[in-house]
Structures are given as C-alpha cells and as structure tokens.
Amino acid sequence: MTTQASAPSPLVLVLGEEELLIERAVRSASDAAKAADPTADLTRIRVSDLTVPALAEMVSPSLFAEGRVIVLESAHDISQELADGVMAYVKAPADGIVLVVVHSGGGRSKAAKGLPAALKKAGAEVVECPKLTKAAERESFVRNEVRRVGGKIDGAAVLALIDAVGSDLRELSSAATQLVADAGGAVDEQAVRRYHRGRADVNGFAVAEKAVAGDKAAALESLRWAMQLGVPHVLVADALADAVRTIARVSGAGRGNPNQMAGELGMPPWKVRKAQGQARGWGQDGLATAMRVVARLNAEVKGVAANPEYALERAVLEVVDAHGTSR
Numbered sequence: 001m002t003t004q005a006s007a008p009s010p011l012v013l014v015l016g017e018e019e020l021l022i023e024r025a026v027r028s029a030s031d032a033a034k035a036a037d038p039t040a041d042l043t044r045i046r047v048s049d050l051t052v053p054a055l056a057e058m059v060s061p062s063l064f065a066e067g068r069v070i071v072l073e074s075a076h077d078i079s080q081e082l083a084d085g086v087m088a089y090v091k092a093p094a095d096g097i098v099l100v101v102v103h104s105g106g107g108r109s110k111a112a113k114g115l116p117a118a119l120k121k122a123g124a125e126v127v128e129c130p131k132l133t134k135a136a137e138r139e140s141f142v143r144n145e146v147r148r149v150g151g152k153i154d155g156a157a158v159l160a161l162i163d164a165v166g167s168d169l170r171e172l173s174s175a176a177t178q179l180v181a182d183a184g185g186a187v188d189e190q191a192v193r194r195y196h197r198g199r200a201d202v203n204g205f206a207v208a209e210k211a212v213a214g215d216k217a218a219a220l221e222s223l224r225w226a227m228q229l230g231v232p233h234v235l236v237a238d239a240l241a242d243a244v245r246t247i248a249r250v251s252g253a254g255r256g257n258p259n260q261m262a263g264e265l266g267m268p269p270w271k272v273r274k275a276q277g278q279a280r281g282w283g284q285d286g287l288a289t290a291m292r293v294v295a296r297l298n299a300e301v302k303g304v305a306a307n308p309e310y311a312l313e314r315a316v317l318e319v320v321d322a323h324g325t326s327r
Helices: 019-036 052-059 080-090 110-121 135-148 155-165 169-183 189-195 204-212 216-228 233-252 258-265 269-279 284-304 308-322
Strands: 011-016 041-046 068-073 097-103 125-129
Touching: 011 019, 011 110, 019 068, 019 097, 019 125, 019 169, 052 068, 052 080, 080 097, 080 110, 097 110, 135 155, 135 169, 135 233, 155 169, 155 189, 155 204, 155 233, 155 269, 169 189, 204 216, 204 233, 204 308, 216 308, 233 258, 233 269, 233 284, 233 308, 258 269, 284 308
Parallel strands: 011 097, 011 125, 041 068, 068 097
Antiparallel strands: none
C-alpha cells in the first residue's frame, strides 16, 4: 500500500527580504507540489513583468489539470489592477495550482502594502523570511544550519564561525555544512579555526574581549590585525556591542547560578558565566558610557562615519577607558 503525499497549500505568502530563506521557501513549496504531482511545472515571474490577462492565463485550469507552481516575485511592486487580479483568483483557486507570492513586507502603493494582510486573510500559508540583522539571530541561524545537517556546535564555535566567514547567510550555511562533514558531526572552536585559518585567528570577538577587559594595547593590536585581514567593520562593531550589552544585562541581573540565570536572560549558560567574570571590572557608570559608545558606533559603521576604521579605533579606546569607571 502506497502513502499519498499530502496536498500542498494552494496559496503561499513568502514574506521578508532574506534571499536565502526566500529561495528555500520557494523550493519547499515547489517540492511539496512535485511530491503531489511529479509533472508540476515551476514558473517564476516578477509582478512588474506581468499583466492581468497574462496572470489570468497562468492560473486558469488546464484541460488535463497539470500541476503548476506559479511564483510571483517582488510583489511589493504590484499594481492595483494586478493585486485585484490576484485577490480575485485566490477566492476561487484552481485545482493543482500552487500560487507563491514573494513580498518584502513593504511597498510604495496602497495595493502593495495591503497585499500581505489580504493574502493572510484569504488563508495563505505564511513563511517568514526576515533579514537577520542581530548577532543573536545569526548565531541562531548557524546553530540551526548545523542541526539541519545532523551536527552539533558549541557556543564558542558559533561565534568563531561567524567572524571567520562573515554575515552572508549563504556563506554561513555552506561553511556550517562543510564543517559538520569535515569534523565528523561535532563542531568546536578548534575545528572552526582549523578549517578557517586567517580571519578566525583575529576577529571581532577577539577585539571585543580585549576591549571589555580594559587591555588597550591588546585591543588595538587585535583591531589593526582584524582590519588588515579584512574583517568587516560591522562585524567588529556587532561583537563589541554584544560584549558590552551582555555584560550590562548579566551585571544588572545580579549574582546567581549561570544555569538558572540563562533561562531568565535568554542566553546560554557559558555566555552568562563568561560575562560574570568580565563584569567584575565594570561599574554602572562605565557600562552606561560603553552602551552609548557602541550605539553610536553601530550607526557610524553603517554609513554615518566617513572613516569607519577610525570610528572603530575611537570606540575601542572609549570602551577601554570606560572599563573600571566607578559606580
């Protein structure tokens, strides 16, 4: 007795701007359709290249009911007429057709901005694909990628991999997959450094650790090496901000068992334990100053500063100076 594949969702809304996640969502919808009908064709078209009559032809039932996956890309640029056409179709979708609408979540026109809500109301399966801009989000992504291919990775290795590879999700995914294969499933920091020599040796987290420890000479030396090795400015800034904010959160939570505090603070026990040690050299005034510095630096490395390297060096010096400041 054969098991029939479950019917794919006839309407899928892929919402967000992260390209890798969007590609995976589209592939998943296509795979689901092909599992139900191996002959299903995939058609991808930007809404700016589509007319209402062409849409009507694409979604009209065929004589032999062949399966089809139709992907409307860049739906945040949709016109009012085409949006009306899409909504008219989804009220009475044709059998065997999977309509995938890829939308950034924004849009210039009223029709474009309102389309996601209208599709959700129509019962669309929603796949969220937001840009991963925060350090914690990228760390979670790496862990999930390693888990997806059957591996395990510890916290220190996650941080080392991000600094070794950068913030591009495709590169992180590829590196994580390769590391799991090369390391036999269990990935630790030594494995990352072994397979990603160079930038992993001097990275944003190395700079941050020296800075929050108040070691001016070592922090500046690490920063200069990182710049020479091509570590992106934004990754160094992210690492510095993450270190300062983590110390501030752990310090504000008071003393306690790292394993118990981890759940309350939403971070792994090893990170709490490390921050507890780092927090001993910080007072509340110093932390407040450092928080202002990393907030300013975030804007500077993303285009505000004319010279991001100078902005990084100044921020590192200010964080070092804030270390040990009295309460």
